[in-house]
Amino acid sequence: MDKRKTIFDNGILYNGDALAILRELPDASVDAVLTDPPYSSGGLHAGARRADPAQKYQSSGTKRTYPPMLGDLKDQRSFLAWVTLWLSECWRLTKPGAPVMVFSDWRQLPSMTDAVQAAGFEWRGIVVWHKPSARPMLGSFRRDAEFVVHAAKAPVKAFTRRCFPGVFAHRVNPAAKVHLTSKPVNLLVDLLAVAPEGGVVLDPFMGGGTTAIACLETGRHFVGVELSREYYELTATRIGEAISARK
Numbered sequence: 001m002d003k004r005k006t007i008f009d010n011g012i013l014y015n016g017d018a019l020a021i022l023r024e025l026p027d028a029s030v031d032a033v034l035t036d037p038p039y040s041s042g043g044l045h046a047g048a049r050r051a052d053p054a055q056k057y058q059s060s061g062t063k064r065t066y067p068p069m070l071g072d073l074k075d076q077r078s079f080l081a082w083v084t085l086w087l088s089e090c091w092r093l094t095k096p097g098a099p100v101m102v103f104s105d106w107r108q109l110p111s112m113t114d115a116v117q118a119a120g121f122e123w124r125g126i127v128v129w130h131k132p133s134a135r136p137m138l139g140s141f142r143r144d145a146e147f148v149v150h151a152a153k154a155p156v157k158a159f160t161r162r163c164f165p166g167v168f169a170h171r172v173n174p175a176a177k178v179h180l181t182s183k184p185v186n187l188l189v190d191l192l193a194v195a196p197e198g199g200v201v202l203d204p205f206m207g208g209g210t211t212a213i214a215c216l217e218t219g220r221h222f223v224g225v226e227l228s229r230e231y232y233e234l235t236a237t238r239i240g241e242a243i244s245a246r247k
Contacts, residue, residue, distance in 0.1 A: 033203070080114060083115040103129075103149075178208035
């Protein structure tokens with residue numbers, strides 16, 4: 001297995017399979033988990049879910065292309081088993097009280113809430129990401145939200161005295177996207193407000209590196225894993241440039 005890694009001022013990025021790499025990390029070594037795993041979603045039947053992610057998650061008129069997105073071809077049962085496996089490793093790696101935040105769409109939300117509890121975390125609720133730029137649905141309701149399953153490793157702790165909303169509205173900026181399913185940096189900055197200041201944030205599915213950038217902006221450290229060689233190299237470059245820009 002290729003276990004290449006890049007070490008930065010505020011974190012470390014691994015290239016390889018998330019489950020395999022997580023199993024090699026030490027117990028109780030991270031203060032929070034924030035991640036956006038492949039949804040294996042985007043269709044009403046198995047054939048549609050196994051389609052190219054670029055077809056499932058991108059408007060047909062979009063001209064921009066991204067490197068292939070790996071790990072998005074699981075059926076419903078294997079998705080639940082897989083998520084439970086890596087979240088169980090996250091449970092081992094997190095310190096008591098650590099917040100866990102995992103992105104999901106509406107189709108996989110039931111499976112994701114089951115998985116965080118099967119892995120040993122205490123389910124704390126759902127945070128809504130409202131996407132004002134989502135396209136309308138003829139004769140139906142606009143699908144202008146994705147969700148963040150919020151959980152914690154017991155005993156639950158509050159790391160801030162601030163109170164936060166349950167809905168965050170952030171537009172997707174296509175020009176700033178480096179990954180097919182990139183989330184806005186400001187959204188992740190908002191979510192990290194519940195994590196310990198200066199702590200280590202784990203992201204087993206680093207994608208385009210948005211979690212690392214949000215950690216940099218909030219004074220936190222990160223441990224990231226990315227399966228795709230292309231995204232690993234792209235993200236390593238992006239993080240390095242962001243760090244250099246701050247010096």
